[in-house]
Amino acid sequence: MLYLVDEQRPVDRYINAAGKLWEQSDPAATLIQTLEVQSLSGACLGLIVLPTHPLRVAWQQGFDLMVAT
Numbered sequence: 001m002l003y004l005v006d007e008q009r010p011v012d013r014y015i016n017a018a019g020k021l022w023e024q025s026d027p028a029a030t031l032i033q034t035l036e037v038q039s040l041s042g043a044c045l046g047l048i049v050l051p052t053h054p055l056r057v058a059w060q061q062g063f064d065l066m067v068a069t
Helices: 009-024 027-031 054-068
Strands: 034-038 044-049
Touching: 009 027, 009 054
Parallel strands: none
Antiparallel strands: 034 044
């Protein structure tokens, strides 16, 4: 279990802070904690979502809580 801690509040605060940031800023802000994979010509081939991306953290926390019960 990656994000399951005795207190969920730090993870919840991180996720909520990211949500507030995304509501108030440019849509490009959602690309925090991602890596863009480009071809040699510069075309975007895809994105790698890092484990610290807020949506990834939210998914992992939900999964960890589900399997813990």
